[in-house]
Amino acid sequence: MPDSGYAPQYGPSQGFVEICEAGTRDGLQIESQIIPAAEKIALVDAMLDSGIRHVEVTSFVSPRAVPQMADAEEVLRGIRKRADTNLMALVPNLRGAERALTTPVDGGVLLISASETHNRKNLNRGIDESLESFPAVAARLRDGGKEVLGGVAVAFGCPFEGEVDLDGIIRIGQVYASLGVRHMTLGDTTGMAAPRNVRRTLRALRAALPSMEFTMHLHNTRGVGLANVLVSLEEGVRRFDSAAGGLGGCPFAAGATGNICTEDLVYLLDESNWTTGIDLEKSIAVAKRMETLLGRALPGQVMRAGPRLRLHAVDAVPTAAG
């Protein structure tokens, strides 16, 4: 494992936690400025170099709907894959599956929303129609040698409908399980996850779907993203999505932050004796590269303050009593 040497270990590792980088997909998809494919490729290469092994690179959505993702094939083909690299992409339909098969992507993520209104708004169809479309898409991906993963958007609350129905998420999970899906991502799409409903949701889903592994896709829209990580760890989750620099946003809240921030998550896990295999300094460098690329400050905190034991000269700055 890479080790920057700044984080003294007071105890043995609590285990391994997998971080899935989602910055180039969930982060960049709402950026109006089109980022050149070569830059996206360089970003993912830098993420992999930091120790990240799972990257949700892009989305095989219609280029008309999301122009930022029109270069999905080019980006996936350009990444310097390693033997243990796992590249993923959203696959919203059969056309997306066909496109995925022409690339070195390792897995395709199916997507559905936990609420009918969000599913219709996001995917332009009802939940039942989405579920009925899944077997053909999953079969095409698997026949092409790709892993099939399952996502659920607004799993912790819908900005239109409010609380979502847990039985509905369990039903989606049962369909995923029937299609051989082993990893199901619970999307906190607009930052409505909080300790109580994280615990309640994870307990219900783990009980109903005992062989499914859950990935938490948390946003920091209401400031509690990393607190939700600790709660999720207590509830047995060992895989989290995050975005370099905390990129991404919530279209319902101007100024609100987006995905939980990869390097802040690495810092939290390092400082809680979890092993991630990710080098914090390299992770910070990726976030700074993202800031430079977009030309604005991102919400990440550790990239400003540095690791906690980066010391300061005594005369460098004034302090005020207190």
Place this chain on the structure above:
Amino acid sequence: MPDSGYAPQYGPSQGFVEICEAGTRDGLQIESQIIPAAEKIALVDAMLDSGIRHVEVTSFVSPRAVPQMADAEEVLRGIRKRADTNLMALVPNLRGAERALTTPVDGGVLLISASETHNRKNLNRGIDESLESFPAVAARLRDGGKEVLGGVAVAFGCPFEGEVDLDGIIRIGQVYASLGVRHMTLGDTTGMAAPRNVRRTLRALRAALPSMEFTMHLHNTRGVGLANVLVSLEEGVRRFDSAAGGLGGCPFAAGATGNICTEDLVYLLDESNWTTGIDLEKSIAVAKRMETLLGRALPGQVMRAGPRLRLHAVDAVPTAAG
């Protein structure tokens, strides 16, 4: 208890958590723009109206050192106190104690740093000299009918020295205990607290000082402030300092956030089944008032996104697939 009605309770309360508002003291002290006393008074009145009962209002530091605190007496005298209100102020020396006695402040907070270098830089004297000054200051406050509280700055790491010596903090706590101090505040002055050292520090201090109550004064400099709250709750802490809007800053990190944010903390605790007695909507209004007063955006998140169940019209905003 006030109840905004948006947060369904899925379980019984885990208990009461006291939030001490520190915005007008630790938040404003580094602001170069002098805020009029009347505005500070109105802010504290609004905090009290939101359900806050403990406010660290100001500091009896030399007006030459911190001009923002020169109006300490005027502010304390102007606040509309209630029977259950607890107003506190920093009292750095005997001169400060004399000033405190002329005001309706309920408690004076003694201050010392866990590291020799930070104590010298912040208070212009060594740790031993600070400890030797405490009995006279404490006696003066208590003789004047004021509670005596104890603070320790850089308790989770010093930006100059790095890790701090736990035995040194225990020694400070023993001096505080000998002076009748019942509440000791552990200051995460530059945001170096993280789950591992929070747990380690609290376990050691609670074992060495079994009759002391600890208040956690956390900063969000590295993004893990609210995660540290959850860890502190697990370790038995039931009192936290925070600042409206996340005001305050770390002079060592441009752009880094300061104190953990009061309204985000209220949201986290509400959503974890802890009772605070604070109305989230009123707490958000205080933060917005602080933003207006300072003329800039503050780091708080819930004040941008709103409580999680504030719903949106379906046609209000576009979404992108995923």
